[in-house]
Amino acid sequence: MTAMATKCFLNGDLKMPASITVKVNGKEVTEVIKENTLLVDFLRDSLRLTGTHIGCDTAQCGACTVHLDGSPIKSCNILAVQADGAKITTIEGLSTKEGNMHPMQKAFRDHHGLQCGFCTPGMIMSALGILSKSRKPTEAEIREGLEGNLCRCTGYHNIVKAINSGAEAIAKAQE
Amino acid sequence: MYNFSYHRPNNIDSAIAILRKSEDGKIIAGGQTLIATMKLRLAAPSDLVDLGGIEDLKAIRKGTKTLMVGSMATHTQVTTSSLIQKEIPSLSKLASEIGDQMVRNLGTIGGSVANNDPAADYPAAVLGLGATIVTDTREIHADDFFTGMYETCLKDSEIIKHLVFPIPNRSAYVKFKNPASRYAIVGVMVAEFDNGVRVAVTGAGSGAFRIESLETALTKDFSNTSIAGIKIPTDNLIEDMHASAAYRAHLIQVITQRAVQEAK
Ligand SMILES: Cc1cc2nc3c(=O)[nH]c(=O)nc-3n(C[C@H](O)[C@H](O)[C@H](O)COP(=O)(O)OP(=O)(O)OC[C@H]3O[C@@H](n4cnc5c(N)ncnc54)[C@H](O)[C@@H]3O)c2cc1C
Ligand code: FES
Ligand code: FES
Numbered sequence: 045m046t047a048m049a050t051k052c053f054l055n056g057d058l059k060m061p062a063s064i065t066v067k068v069n070g071k072e073v074t075e076v077i078k079e080n081t082l083l084v085d086f087l088r089d090s091l092r093l094t095g096t097h098i099g100c101d102t103a104q105c106g107a108c109t110v111h112l113d114g115s116p117i118k119s120c121n122i123l124a125v126q127a128d129g130a131k132i133t134t135i136e137g138l139s140t141k142e143g144n145m146h147p148m149q150k151a152f153r154d155h156h157g158l159q160c161g162f163c164t165p166g167m168i169m170s171a172l173g174i175l176s177k178s179r180k181p182t183e184a185e186i187r188e189g190l191e192g193n194l195c196r197c198t199g200y201h202n203i204v205k206a207i208n209s210g211a212e213a214i215a216k217a218q219e
Numbered sequence: 220m221y222n223f224s225y226h227r228p229n230n231i232d233s234a235i236a237i238l239r240k241s242e243d244g245k246i247i248a249g250g251q252t253l254i255a256t257m258k259l260r261l262a263a264p265s266d267l268v269d270l271g272g273i274e275d276l277k278a279i280r281k282g283t284k285t286l287m288v289g290s291m292a293t294h295t296q297v298t299t300s301s302l303i304q305k306e307i308p309s310l311s312k313l314a315s316e317i318g319d320q321m322v323r324n325l326g327t328i329g330g331s332v333a334n335n336d337p338a339a340d341y342p343a344a345v346l347g348l349g350a351t352i353v354t355d356t357r358e359i360h361a362d363d364f365f366t367g368m369y370e371t372c373l374k375d376s377e378i379i380k381h382l383v384f385p386i387p388n389r390s391a392y393v394k395f396k397n398p399a400s401r402y403a404i405v406g407v408m409v410a411e412f413d414n415g416v417r418v419a420v421t422g423a424g425s426g427a428f429r430i431e432s433l434e435t436a437l438t439k440d441f442s443n444t445s446i447a448g449i450k451i452p453t454d455n456l457i458e459d460m461h462a463s464a465a466y467r468a469h470l471i472q473v474i475t476q477r478a479v480q481e482a483k
Contacts, residue, residue, distance in 0.1 A: 062225060078222060079222060079223060079224065079225040079267075080220045080221070080222045080223065080257075082254075101258070102255060102258075103251065103254075103255060103322070106319070106321065109321055112324070115295070115324040116320055116321050116324060117321050117324050117325050118321045118322070118325075121250065121251060121254050121255065121325070122250055122254065122325060123225070123247075123250065123254070123267075125225045125227075125269075126247070126250065126269060126271060128227070170320065170321070173320050173321075173324075174320070189320055191318070191319035191320070191401060192318065192319025192320060192321045192322060193319075
């Protein structure tokens with residue numbers, strides 16, 4: 045046993061620390077972490093990607109939504125070690141290198157889909173999850189897709205409008 | 220959350236070996252229930268054995284008149300599987316209505332069934348379709364599997380490998396959900412087989428249960444009128460801030476009729 049692991053074992057808190065390798069926003073990173081680290085804490089504290097928010101820490105609000113291998117998940121409800129080997133996309137990974145906003149981000153701005161902005165990163169990651177199932181979602185599909193996201197400010201109508209418009213812009217760009 | 224040793228074996232034999240060797244080991248599947256439990260320190264396992272690395276457990280296959288669904292199939296996989304949509308559409312519809320898209324992308328059928336939350340959806344399907352739960356050591360019929368609130372007959376370190384669902388002639392799952400949590404206030408699975416009809420209810424008791432009076436009437440005549448007059452007793456139904464026992468009894472009646480009408 046290494047000196048570090050022995051020390052960790054003795055204080056009864058940290059057992060063998062784990063090493064994980066993940067591809068975050070296209071960049072591969074390897075870090076040594078405690079095994080009980082949540083993915084959201086890994087992203088925010090180790091990688092300083094603080095665009096992913098913690099609203100409830102109980103899997104209710106969706107502010108921590110990121111994409112794991114292309115699908116939205118709540119990063120407060122998964123261990124970082126469970127994501128070892130995966131590709132992760134956070135809100136920071138959506139804009140272009142030059143800093144141009146993603147069409148869905150633009151749509152949220154244009155339609156006043158945010159007020160305080162706390163829920164917005166999660167809303168946008170969920171919105172893109174909705175589009176991965178349906179390129180031109182109906183209003184009902186958009187509302188169902190937002191079941192796991194809470195917003196304290198907007199009353200949702202403008203968020204739904206923004207997603208609808210973002211979907212149209214993305215579909216148009218792909219034509 | 221207390222710390223633990225994390226393991227991600229790539230086959231079931233090593234998963235079992237680690238579980239047996241560990242002081243207080245626990246399986247983690249999607250983690251959508253377990254992580255919350257561990258944050259609250261209601262569970263503090265010494266070891267976590269992640270089944271996510273075992274590819275075999277994710278498979279969905281067709282057998283003779285049955286569907287075999289791997290325990291690690293996520294709710295999203297069950298929703299989108301063309302095989303399940305074709306053979307047991309009620310099962311994919313049930314999965315599509317669990318929680319939200321993020322929960323469905325991680326949560327698994329095996330985790331849901333092992334957890335046996337009294338308001339969870341899958342227990343109604345497992346019981347209503349008369350599925351068999353296949354573990355590393357034995358096969359357990361749904362009628363014997365669920366033993367009480369959050370209780371099953373699974374032993375420590377027993378792993379659900381897959382579930383075998385008999386394909387019904389027609390079936391439907393209808394849920395009256397709590398609008399905040401999306402869990403069932405009452406959910407009913409109705410399934411018609413050559414040898415009779417099964418009706419299983421979730422959300423209304425200490426676990427999913429069958430209702431014999433409805434099954435007998437529907438076996439004779441599979442129509443909503445055949446059960447319209449049957450009164451559901453309120454004994455053993457739960458009563459909480461979401462619904463009284465009498466309201467739940469009424470919902471069971473109405474929702475079963477809807478399920479009969481929707482069955483395909
Ligand atoms: C916001 C939210 C909303 C939800 N809404 C609903 C809903 O509407 N309806 C519903 O039914 N559920 C709902 N759930 C629960 C969800 O479906 C969970 O995914 C499920 O209950 C547990 O599955 P899991 O794969 O995440 O299991 P885990 O959390 O990983 O494990 C749960 C338990 O099962 C054991 N276990 C897991 N897999 C196996 C196996 N193969 N063999 C033996 N034991 C095993 C674990 O040791 C643990 O004790 C919701 C959850 C959340 C967070
Ligand atoms: S912080 Fe993860 S769902 Fe609220
Ligand atoms: S904009 Fe404030 S929480 Fe949604």
